[in-house]
Amino acid sequence: xxxxxxxxxxxxxxxxxxxxxxxIAVTTLAGTLLSILGAAGRRNGxxxxxxxxxxxxxxMRNTPFLVQLFFIFFGLPSxxxxxxxxxxxxLAMTLNMxxxxxxxxxxxxxxxxxxxxxAALALGLRPRQVFIKIVLPQALKIIxxxxxxxxxxxxxxxxxxxxxxxxxxxxxxxMLQARTFRSFETYFVVTLVYLALSMALxxxxxxxxxxxxxxxxS
Amino acid sequence: MIEFTFWDxxxxxxxxxxxxxxxxxxxxxxxxxxxxxxxxxxxxKDKWSRRVASGYIALFQGTPxxxxxxxxxxxxxxxxxxIEPWTAAALxxxxxxxxxxxxIWRSGVAALPLGQWDAGASLGLHYLQELRLxxxxxxxxxxxxxxxxxxxxxxxxxxxxxxxxxxELVRTSNAINNATFEPFKVYGLVALIFxxxxxxxxxxARRLEKQAAAR
Numbered sequence: 144x145x146x147x148x149x150x151x152x153x154x155x156x157x158x159x160x161x162x163x164x165x166x167i168a169v170t171t172l173a174g175t176l177l178s179i180l181g182a183a184g185r186r187n188g189x190x191x192x193x194x195x196x197x198x199x200x201x202x203m204r205n206t207p208f209l210v211q212l213f214f215i216f217f218g219l220p221s222x223x224x225x226x227x228x229x230x231x232x233x234l235a236m237t238l239n240m241x242x243x244x245x246x247x248x249x250x251x252x253x254x255x256x257x258x259x260x261x262a263a264l265a266l267g268l269r270p271r272q273v274f275i276k277i278v279l280p281q282a283l284k285i286i287x288x289x290x291x292x293x294x295x296x297x298x299x300x301x302x303x304x305x306x307x308x309x310x311x312x313x314x315x316x317x318m319l320q321a322r323t324f325r326s327f328e329t330y331f332v333v334t335l336v337y338l339a340l341s342m343a344l345x346x347x348x349x350x351x352x353x354x355x356x357x358x359x360x361s
Numbered sequence: 362m363i364e365f366t367f368w369d370x371x372x373x374x375x376x377x378x379x380x381x382x383x384x385x386x387x388x389x390x391x392x393x394x395x396x397x398x399x400x401x402x403x404x405x406k407d408k409w410s411r412r413v414a415s416g417y418i419a420l421f422q423g424t425p426x427x428x429x430x431x432x433x434x435x436x437x438x439x440x441x442x443x444i445e446p447w448t449a450a451a452l453x454x455x456x457x458x459x460x461x462x463x464x465i466w467r468s469g470v471a472a473l474p475l476g477q478w479d480a481g482a483s484l485g486l487h488y489l490q491e492l493r494l495x496x497x498x499x500x501x502x503x504x505x506x507x508x509x510x511x512x513x514x515x516x517x518x519x520x521x522x523x524x525x526x527x528x529e530l531v532r533t534s535n536a537i538n539n540a541t542f543e544p545f546k547v548y549g550l551v552a553l554i555f556x557x558x559x560x561x562x563x564x565x566a567r568r569l570e571k572q573a574a575a576r
Binding site for chain 2: 201202204205206207208209210211213214217218219220221222295299300301302303305306313316320326327330331333334337338341342
């Protein structure tokens with residue numbers, strides 16, 4: 144074990160970690176938004192849309208993320224859609240995460256008592272207002288812990304996007320170990336960085352959720 | 362250049378899928394055995410055993426599987442062991458699975474009423490007998506759905522071993538794609554093969570979940 148290379152590598156590691164954080168931030172926002180639309184569509188949309196969403200969820204949940212990523216990055220250009228690696232990674236991560244969170248958000252929507260909707264309608268709110276102002280906030284509060292775990296899982300999964308040359312943490316590690324020939328030490332250090340990131344992310348989400356959604360979120 | 366017909370692609374992918382299946386089984390069985398050991402520590406009476414097991418689980422659940430595989434692949438040779446991609450892949454996935462399975466089963470043990478332990482003790486069973494005859498069978502039976510669910514996750518995770526050079530489905534598909542330049546078709550087929558392996562298990566897990574909820 145030798146760590147003499149480490150001081151010079153800190154800049155690269157920090158840069159990679161920043162890209163990983165960017166990836167997960169975009170994925171969290173876009174994925175949650177998409178899954179709210181998906182979960183709502185699956186409950187109230189036309190039959191065809193309901194079926195399409197159900198198919199989408201099954202396909203994404205039963206195939207590896209790596210294959211989805213390759214399909215989007217290498218496969219889509221043959222349909223004339225060319226994405227740069229970072230964009231392809233964001234798209235793949237968002238689509239993958241949404242498949243899991245559609246189920247989670249849906250469970251939350253189901254858990255809100257029907258009386259809430261009835262009461263809001265009786266007060267004269269329009270259906271869209273009922274969903275956005277009454278049902279959704281309560282649903283998000285219920286599912287928040289599950290959503291948190293999914294975000295952390297997605298952050299760990301993002302290591303895979305190094306395979307399409309997105310310059311995130313794992314990619315930087317690959318480059319470093321090729322330069323220093325200290326493979327084990329490099330991946331050891333980067334693994335610790337991931338561990339710190341996942342612990343920090345979890346803590347941030349828990350305290351942020353407590354502030355935004357009120358007490359009761361653990 | 363070699364010409365690949367559609368049938369050639371399918372046949373090669375299916376041959377490679379055997380390794381995906383084999384690796385999944387090896388990791389699930391190995392992970393089950395190691396996971397059982399971790400579970401023993403995780404629910405032990407001794408505080409330090411519990412802490413060590415919790416740390417083990419948190420470590421594997423808090424780092425990317427890809428990093429765990431890299432550490433296996435590059436770490437074991439430092440201990441003087443010659444290592445093939447297969448060994449690194451199987452060992453890496455075994456430890457990964459052990460952490461998740463131990464945590465799943467622990468939740469089953471925690472869900473049992475304490476009276477089950479008391480009843481076992483009052484029958485004169487010692488700790489290991491209690492575990493073997495009373496606690497574990499019930500814990501396994503109520504966690505069957507998440508266990509099957511994890512098997513699906515494990516099958517999908519074998520895709521990552523392509524990156525450390527194990528010749529399974531995804532690595533073979535990369536090679537075929539490099540020869541045919543038909544990524545849409547090749548990766549579409551790979552996704553289909555994974556789907557065929559995983560979807561029945563997902564459905565089975567869902568059915569078990571419904572049964573458990575109805576009980």
